[in-house]
Amino acid sequence: MSELKRTPLYDLHVELGAKMVPFAGYEMPVQYPLGVMKEHLHTRAKAGLFDVSHMGQVIVPGEDAAEAFEALVPVSLMGLKEGRQRYAMFTDENGGILDDLMVANRGDHLFVVVNAACKEDDIAHMRAHLESVEELTDRALLALQGPAAEGVLEALVPGTAKMRFMDVGVYNWNGAELWISRSGYTGEDGYEISVPADRAVEFARKLLADEAVEPIGLGARDSLRLEAGLCLYGHDIDTTTTPVEGNIAWAIQKVRRKGGEREGGFPGADRILSELENGPSRLRLGLRPEGRAPMREGVEIFAEAEGGDPIGRVTSGGFGPSIEAPMAMAYLPAGTEEGTTVYGEVRGKRLPAKVVPMPFRPATYKR
Amino acid sequence: MKFTEDHEWLKTEGDVVIVGITEHASEQLGDVVFVELPDVGDTVEKGDEICVIESVKAASDILAPLGGEIVAINEDLADNPGLVNEDPLGKAWFFKMKLTDASALDGFMDEAAYKDFIG
Numbered sequence: 281m282s283e284l285k286r287t288p289l290y291d292l293h294v295e296l297g298a299k300m301v302p303f304a305g306y307e308m309p310v311q312y313p314l315g316v317m318k319e320h321l322h323t324r325a326k327a328g329l330f331d332v333s334h335m336g337q338v339i340v341p342g343e344d345a346a347e348a349f350e351a352l353v354p355v356s357l358m359g360l361k362e363g364r365q366r367y368a369m370f371t372d373e374n375g376g377i378l379d380d381l382m383v384a385n386r387g388d389h390l391f392v393v394v395n396a397a398c399k400e401d402d403i404a405h406m407r408a409h410l411e412s413v414e415e416l417t418d419r420a421l422l423a424l425q426g427p428a429a430e431g432v433l434e435a436l437v438p439g440t441a442k443m444r445f446m447d448v449g450v451y452n453w454n455g456a457e458l459w460i461s462r463s464g465y466t467g468e469d470g471y472e473i474s475v476p477a478d479r480a481v482e483f484a485r486k487l488l489a490d491e492a493v494e495p496i497g498l499g500a501r502d503s504l505r506l507e508a509g510l511c512l513y514g515h516d517i518d519t520t521t522t523p524v525e526g527n528i529a530w531a532i533q534k535v536r537r538k539g540g541e542r543e544g545g546f547p548g549a550d551r552i553l554s555e556l557e558n559g560p561s562r563l564r565l566g567l568r569p570e571g572r573a574p575m576r577e578g579v580e581i582f583a584e585a586e587g588g589d590p591i592g593r594v595t596s597g598g599f600g601p602s603i604e605a606p607m608a609m610a611y612l613p614a615g616t617e618e619g620t621t622v623y624g625e626v627r628g629k630r631l632p633a634k635v636v637p638m639p640f641r642p643a644t645y646k647r
Numbered sequence: 648m649k650f651t652e653d654h655e656w657l658k659t660e661g662d663v664v665i666v667g668i669t670e671h672a673s674e675q676l677g678d679v680v681f682v683e684l685p686d687v688g689d690t691v692e693k694g695d696e697i698c699v700i701e702s703v704k705a706a707s708d709i710l711a712p713l714g715g716e717i718v719a720i721n722e723d724l725a726d727n728p729g730l731v732n733e734d735p736l737g738k739a740w741f742f743k744m745k746l747t748d749a750s751a752l753d754g755f756m757d758e759a760a761y762k763d764f765i766g
Contacts, residue, residue, distance in 0.1 A: 316703040317678035499677070499704060572681040572728070574701050599680040599703050606681075627683070627699065 287333035288420045288477040289484055296488075296495050304396035306334040309497040316499035320601040323466060323504060327426035328496035329487050336399030337416040337474060338392040338406065345390045348410050349383065354523060354546045356533035360385045365446045365461050367531045369523055370405060375548030375555070376519035377526065378405065380511060384448040384461060391448070391459065393421070393472070395513045419459075420480035425470035425504075427644065428492035433460075433471055436486055440471065445645040453483065466501070467508025467643040506607060507600045509566060509638030515577060516564060516595040516609050522548065524555035525611065527564040527638075532556065560614050562592065566638035567608040567622070571631060574599050574606040575624040581610050582623045585630050591616075594624065600640055607640045608633065648736075649752060650761035651712050656736060657755060660743070663718055664752065667740040668700075668709065668731065671765050676702040679731040682724040685742060689717045698741050700731065709741060713751050719743040 284307045293300060298309030309331065311319065322328060340349060346357040355368040362385050370378035379398035384391040394402040399415075406413045424433055434441040437451045443462040451458045459474040475483050487493050502512070511517045517526040535541045538553050546552075569575050575597045580590040597608030612622065616635055623630040649657045654672035658665045673679070681701040691697050691711040698709035720742045724730060730739040746752070756764060 310704075311677065315678055320703075503703060572725075573683065574681060574706075576706065599701070601678075601703065 285334075287331055288480040289331045289333060292481050292484060293331065293495070298495070298497060301498070303498055304334055306396060308334060309495070311497040311499045312495050314494060316497070316503065317601045319494065319496045319500035320503050322494045323426045323468060323496055323500060324602050325426070326492040326494070327424055327428040327432055327470070327490075328466070328500070329484065329493050330423040330425065330496050330501055331420070331484075332423050332472070333420040333480070334396035335421055336392075336394040336396065336402060337419055337421060338394065338403060339414040339416060340390040340392060340406065340410055341388065341412050341414065343388060345410070346385065349390060350536075350542065351545060352405070352409055352547070353383075354532045354536050354549070354552055355383070356535045356542070357383060357385070357390070358542070359533060359535060362387050363448055365448050365463060367528075369517075369528065369531065370402060371523065371546055371548040371552065372519055373547050374519075375522040375551035377513070377517045377521060377523060378402070378519060380513050380517065380528070382461070382463065386448065386450075397514060418477050419474045420477050422473045422475060422480070422484060422487070423464050423466075423470060424473065424487060424493070425464045425466040425468045425496075427469060428490075429468070429470040430646070432487060432490045432492055433473075435490070443471075443646075445469075445647050456483065458483075462646065465508070465510055466504035467510070467639055467641060468504070469644050469646050503598055503601060506596055506598060506609070507602055507639065507641040508643055509609075509640060511564070511609075512596055521564070521611070522552055522555055522560065524552060525560045525562055525564065529556060562611045563614045563616070564595065564609055565612045565616060566636045566640060567594070567597075567610055567624070567633040568636045568640070569606040569608065569624060569631060569633040572606065573626055573631060575608045575626055575631070575633060579608070579610075579624045579626055581612060581633075582625065582630060585623050585632070590625075591622070602641050609638070648758060649755035650758065650764075651755055652764065653710055653712070654765075655709065655712055657712055657752065659752065662749065663743045663745050664713070664715075665740045665743050666709075666712060668735055669761070670735050673732050673735040673739075676700060676704070676707060676731070678703045679728045682728045682731065682741070684720040684724065685717045687717055687720055691715065691717065691744070701728075711744075712755070713744070714747040715744040717742050718745050
């Protein structure tokens, strides 16, 4: 493996006793001494601090950036008000997903956050289609998630408690400019905070000084997002899945759909618009295995307890510490109804699982 | 108590051997959420994958330390897999087996040797 990059918080992770692992080209904390299960439950009960500095932070300047950006995503960005953020995805000519991302309208520019593993390709893709694209390499990104996040952050950065879900704003903390959004990827209320790299450790320590806050690693981040029914790029969605198949069509606003004011005009529009009209052939659905055995990524799903060909495959699966049960996401034939029992083949045995609505645990966003 | 390089412990009780995993292994695995046990009466050979431990992170196998017959399994682990983290050397034993060749036990590490082994 080529050399791994480190985030500005690397030394702090080590000091906190994190177990570091390679992830998307970075050395990242997978867990701290608390352990994945307790980190997960702590985030749901109080607040967890995550280092997500490995993700890409990009500025697209210009008053007309939203219009130009719409040529890359099936999402309405011209309809995105200043001070608001929206979930989007880059698509390719076949309607597959190149990455999922967050886009914020900050007045004279867009602020974009992309996945670590995809960021080089994403930036090249943006540069090929947009006039100006600035990757920011001098800012760290922290996520503070959980019911206590609001109180903890408000005490340090007054004014942030009044933000609504998906609001974005610029705040000052002891001379450091913080770019804050009320969002995250755990299903909890919380914030993502872009902080100048040279102030990141100091700010993280301030957050950790609050007894409600524990540092949380990638292990719990994964189980939290899975309970929240959220996709992980490269697992639940990728270039072989369209946004409609991926069950994230809710992110495609009416104006970009058939008959809308700005219909299509993004890569793969033909296929995606047709799937929105006529339905896809398969869909990402939630599964609750009946026993305690988790059905992990790659487990094949069958319609019957014996015989037949697989009807789908698990893309993410594991144990949900908050729901105290295994859970999985799988692509299944689009007509598969909730409540249907299917069978996942785990180590040669077919185990029953029920098709259930997602999220597995309801989100607690501040609307 | 004897120890294997696969981080299992073996304790003799009359003519059967009780098998579990070490504290070191349980720490490495993280929070255990599910344990799949063999069936009583199964005949196994050394190296067979006979148990699966699912932690929040991943699935890991327990290999048969020796050949023999499974004579008991720890049913408590089905309802409370967390025992593997709480009490790996005690309540969280996995299975008992009757060895084909009891003298084969002599080759395993004692506690001091195992401590050296894990560093």
